[in-house]
Amino acid sequence: MDSPSSANRQRRNGCRIVLFPLPFQGHINPMIQLAKILHSRGFSISIFHTRYNFPDPSNYPHFTFHLLSDGLSELEASTLDTLRLVKLLIANCVEPFEQCLAQILSPDDLICRVVCVVSDAMWYFTQAAADKFKIPRIVLRTSSVCSFLAFCALPLLRERYLSYMDSKMEAAVLELPPIKVKDIPRLETHDGEDMYRAIENMVRETKKASGLVFNTFQELEEPELAKLQEQFLMPTFTIGPFHKRFSAASTSLFTQDRSSISWLDAQAPGSVLYVSFGSIAAMDQQKMNEMAWGLADSMQPFLWVVRPGLVRDSEWLAMLPDEFLEATHDRGYIVKWAPQQEVLSHPAVGGFWTHSGWNSTLESICEGVPMICSPFFGDQMVNSRYVNDIWRIGIRLEKGLERGEIRDAVRRLMVERDGEEMRQRVMCLKEKAGFCLNSGGSSYEALDALVDFISSFTF
Ligand code: UDP
Numbered sequence: 001m002d003s004p005s006s007a008n009r010q011r012r013n014g015c016r017i018v019l020f021p022l023p024f025q026g027h028i029n030p031m032i033q034l035a036k037i038l039h040s041r042g043f044s045i046s047i048f049h050t051r052y053n054f055p056d057p058s059n060y061p062h063f064t065f066h067l068l069s070d071g072l073s074e075l076e077a078s079t080l081d082t083l084r085l086v087k088l089l090i091a092n093c094v095e096p097f098e099q100c101l102a103q104i105l106s107p108d109d110l111i112c113r114v115v116c117v118v119s120d121a122m123w124y125f126t127q128a129a130a131d132k133f134k135i136p137r138i139v140l141r142t143s144s145v146c147s148f149l150a151f152c153a154l155p156l157l158r159e160r161y162l163s164y165m166d167s168k169m170e171a172a173v174l175e176l177p178p179i180k181v182k183d184i185p186r187l188e189t190h191d192g193e194d195m196y197r198a199i200e201n202m203v204r205e206t207k208k209a210s211g212l213v214f215n216t217f218q219e220l221e222e223p224e225l226a227k228l229q230e231q232f233l234m235p236t237f238t239i240g241p242f243h244k245r246f247s248a249a250s251t252s253l254f255t256q257d258r259s260s261i262s263w264l265d266a267q268a269p270g271s272v273l274y275v276s277f278g279s280i281a282a283m284d285q286q287k288m289n290e291m292a293w294g295l296a297d298s299m300q301p302f303l304w305v306v307r308p309g310l311v312r313d314s315e316w317l318a319m320l321p322d323e324f325l326e327a328t329h330d331r332g333y334i335v336k337w338a339p340q341q342e343v344l345s346h347p348a349v350g351g352f353w354t355h356s357g358w359n360s361t362l363e364s365i366c367e368g369v370p371m372i373c374s375p376f377f378g379d380q381m382v383n384s385r386y387v388n389d390i391w392r393i394g395i396r397l398e399k400g401l402e403r404g405e406i407r408d409a410v411r412r413l414m415v416e417r418d419g420e421e422m423r424q425r426v427m428c429l430k431e432k433a434g435f436c437l438n439s440g441g442s443s444y445e446a447l448d449a450l451v452d453f454i455s456s457f458t459f
Helices: 006-012 025-040 082-105 126-132 145-152 154-164 194-207 222-231 259-265 285-298 322-328 340-344 358-366 380-390 403-415 417-437 442-456
Strands: 016-020 044-050 064-068 114-120 137-141 211-214 236-238 272-276 302-305 332-335 349-354 371-373 394-396
Touching (some): 025 044, 025 114, 025 358, 025 442, 044 082, 064 082, 082 114, 114 126, 114 442, 126 137, 126 194, 145 222, 145 380, 154 194, 211 442, 222 236, 259 302, 259 332, 272 340, 285 322, 340 358, 349 358, 358 380, 358 417, 371 380, 371 403, 394 403, 403 417, 417 442
Parallel strands (some): 016 044, 137 211, 211 236, 272 349, 349 371, 371 394
């Protein structure tokens, strides 16, 4: 699919791009996928990474890896409070990033001729370092355009709606239809306002970047892209879905349990609900019980990723009621981590109950699998609103995790006509996602434009 001419390849020979992912699964996956895409177009690749959660370099023999000292203590690195971790990482990585960049740009560095830095949007401090060394910075925003617009409007939305955030949760946010007050990203930590300031910095520094890349495709978010381009004047490239440009990913931080595929092989086509809340979401025991009994009461087969840590301070499987395990042993299968892209493309899978992380949402769309959405925080609220209200390819659980609503939603999605209509709509989007990567498609052209854009930095 991505086959550059040998002339182009020669022209780019020796041009190196530095990529710096935020060290969480949902950010590492798209950044490494982007690195692979750019490598396939002839660029050399250097990955800057923290000690915390780094990808296995042996999976990428063609890339060079540079470790930044993230300064996290063992205790800090083991926290389940992701927002606090992000805040600490941002504070600790400013200097190491600058040092590492200085080193790779030094005349003694033989692997040099760095043409630009591609940074996760949350590493907003990389703009100042790039400016200092007069090197262009391209931002990769790993989530949807629709949720990015909500983050951009966050100061305004908080000012207008904060006073009644708890009393009128169902009210519409007039500035950003279709989102409701309850979908406004909430980022409170025990440190109060810090994360909101980080988001403001992220938006401000993104505006200074030379270019902006999204893992989405034009046909999915056309009106949102038009709105984005009113605020962000630099070239914007929507070249997704990244993961469909390559066969199965090797960016997983956890061991994927392949027995889930053999279990699926024995199930009827379209019968299984796949359940996974990604790499970060966590809940309390009472919510876990509601989830379990909602699934049991639905009477549908399910493959459930129960990640260690999904319920805080609870041992794996001790978090599930014994009666639930007995009641569902002949139609449920539970793993710690699954090869998700492969699971979603398996013919036995007919629905995906997700936390609406952007990678999961896009992966589901690309396989034509309709969703049930249980967003936890951040962009997930907006992604799930779009799944439910705009694309109409899934059901958002509006009451949180409540067994009756879960049971009804599972049955609606898996066996009722309503679910079938959602399946047809998501199949149309799957087709569009496929077309956009083919010659002449929107993401195909956007990638050519991105490659030309980066190449122009070298002259
Ligand atoms: N994933 C996986 N196996 C699992 C659960 C998730 O490989 O059992 C992958 C999934 O395919 C996706 C990523 O982990 O690429 C999760 O990213 P997402 O943005 O959906 O959520 P996050 O983990 O950032 O909350």
